[in-house]
Amino acid sequence: MSTTTTLPDQKKVGMVSLGCPKALVDSERILTRLRADGYAMSPDYAGADVVLVNTCGFLDSAKEESLSAIGEAIAENGRVIVTGCMGEEADAIRAAHPQVLAVTGAHQYEQVVEAVHTHAPPSQGPFVDLIPQPSEHDIKLTPRHYSYLKISEGCNHSCAFCIIPQLRGKLASRRVDAVLREAEKLVAAGTRELLVISQDTSAYGVDTRHEPRQWKGREVRAHMTDLARELGQLRTPECTPPWVRLHYVYPYPHVDAVIPLMAEGLLTPYLDIPFQHASPKVLKLMRRPANEAKVLERLKGWREICPEIAIRSSFVVGFPGETEEDFQYLLDWLEEAQLDRVGAFRFEPVEGAAANDLPDPVPEALKEERYARLMEVTEKISAAKQQAKIGTTLPVIIDEVGEPDEDGDIGATGRSQADAPEIDGQVFLRNVPDDLKQGHIVDVSVEDADAHDFFGVVATD
Numbered sequence: 149m150s151t152t153t154t155l156p157d158q159k160k161v162g163m164v165s166l167g168c169p170k171a172l173v174d175s176e177r178i179l180t181r182l183r184a185d186g187y188a189m190s191p192d193y194a195g196a197d198v199v200l201v202n203t204c205g206f207l208d209s210a211k212e213e214s215l216s217a218i219g220e221a222i223a224e225n226g227r228v229i230v231t232g233c234m235g236e237e238a239d240a241i242r243a244a245h246p247q248v249l250a251v252t253g254a255h256q257y258e259q260v261v262e263a264v265h266t267h268a269p270p271s272q273g274p275f276v277d278l279i280p281q282p283s284e285h286d287i288k289l290t291p292r293h294y295s296y297l298k299i300s301e302g303c304n305h306s307c308a309f310c311i312i313p314q315l316r317g318k319l320a321s322r323r324v325d326a327v328l329r330e331a332e333k334l335v336a337a338g339t340r341e342l343l344v345i346s347q348d349t350s351a352y353g354v355d356t357r358h359e360p361r362q363w364k365g366r367e368v369r370a371h372m373t374d375l376a377r378e379l380g381q382l383r384t385p386e387c388t389p390p391w392v393r394l395h396y397v398y399p400y401p402h403v404d405a406v407i408p409l410m411a412e413g414l415l416t417p418y419l420d421i422p423f424q425h426a427s428p429k430v431l432k433l434m435r436r437p438a439n440e441a442k443v444l445e446r447l448k449g450w451r452e453i454c455p456e457i458a459i460r461s462s463f464v465v466g467f468p469g470e471t472e473e474d475f476q477y478l479l480d481w482l483e484e485a486q487l488d489r490v491g492a493f494r495f496e497p498v499e500g501a502a503a504n505d506l507p508d509p510v511p512e513a514l515k516e517e518r519y520a521r522l523m524e525v526t527e528k529i530s531a532a533k534q535q536a537k538i539g540t541t542l543p544v545i546i547d548e549v550g551e552p553d554e555d556g557d558i559g560a561t562g563r564s565q566a567d568a569p570e571i572d573g574q575v576f577l578r579n580v581p582d583d584l585k586q587g588h589i590v591d592v593s594v595e596d597a598d599a600h601d602f603f604g605v606v607a608t609d
């Protein structure tokens with residue numbers, strides 16, 4: 149005779165995660181914690197006992213998107229808890245959507261978990277109580293083969309267009325051993341690419357005076373260079389190094405020290421370094437950190453040390469006070485800098501930002517015109533750089549493998565080391581071997597390229 153055991157019904161939580169990779173990491177943490185408390189995840193609105201909306205409140209357009217996502221969750225499910233950056237504006241949320249059950253702010257993990265407990269109390273029972281604490285089974289919202297690794301919260305700067313320090317507070321760095329433990333666990337669980345994120349990666353540990361901790365019998369400082377070196381020594385279960393990508397690095401002098409780690413193969417040769425502008429006058433108005441003159445020389449030096457380095461940056465056009473002369477300075481600088489990947493934004497006032505009080509706003513039509521001119525210059529640079537790679541072989545991480553077509557050919561998409569997920573280009577592969585899987589890293593012969601993407605086949609020896 150067989151016996152069956154009925155598990156108590158687990159309460160289910162749905163999650164809508166908006167905003168940047170940092171918010172995504174917060175969503176993962178909240179869900180991991182809730183799962184440890186006995187909740188299950190619901191992939192749709194209908195199956196959820198309560199829906200969490202992790203909002204972004206940075207730009208007005210992001211606030212609108214957050215409010216509309218909250219509205220949709222209320223319409224589809226009705227039981228909604230709001231968290232994240234826009235949670236700081238509880239009044240605005242409640243004015244638009246009085247039905248929300250609770251509103252908590254960014255990083256208020258305890259409060260959001262408590263709100264879920266209040267509005268959808270967890271099922272009790274021996275099986276639920278035995279659910280393990282977070283481990284390699286932590287909830288991840290990014291695909292298993294890449295993971296964001298958040299090393300700090302907040303920021304000590306006061307860039308004129310930004311309200312992150314108001315929203316997220318001063319820099320608070322995580323302990324270096326905790327970061328490394330999390331990275332090691334992720335890599336053991338299938339991560340093949342670590343994306344190091346924060347508001348200001350090069351400032352890591354400044355608040356803790358770079359407090360050292362023991363890691364694998366060595367003393368490691370909470371410092372970007374020490375952390376990068378240790379991350380580069382991690383090994384996957386197949387004994388290969390994971391790709392380690394640094395994001396949001398400001399051009400402080402000590403950044404020079406991570407470039408040799410790229411040349412040694414410990415770090416992915418990719419640097420996401422948001423310059424935002426080049427004109428010294430505009431940078432001053434923006435109150436940018438590490439705003440020093442010799443950036444072009446340093447870029448040259450970095451490329452001498454590590455010729456394959458891909459430098460990604462973002463720029464704001466139409467900042468108040470930006471004259472035609474300033475903008476032309478930026479275009480000339482870009483021609484000189486030959487950056488590999490560029491993102492551009494038209495300046496948009498953010499409620500509470502100091503830039504709103506600056507004189508000489510740039511008219512919208514002029515912002516559009518400058519944006520188009522900047523894109524034209526950077527697309528041309530990017531296209532030429534991409535073309536130069538045709539005929540070469542590049543390592544590519546596989547993001548997705550398709551189904552066979554009518555001829556049995558299988559296609560796949562991936563990314564080169566110069567391409568971070570979500571923000572950069574892709575590599576489109578044809579005729580891939582049928583044992584190719586997501587997360588594999590393979591050599592690809594580049595057959596063609598456009599301004600952002602590559603096209604090719606898996607290289608044969």
Ligand code: SF4
Pocket residue numbers: 303304305306307310311312313347348437
């Ligand atoms: S460095 Fe500037 S732009 Fe970046 S988070 Fe801090 S204040 Fe905002």
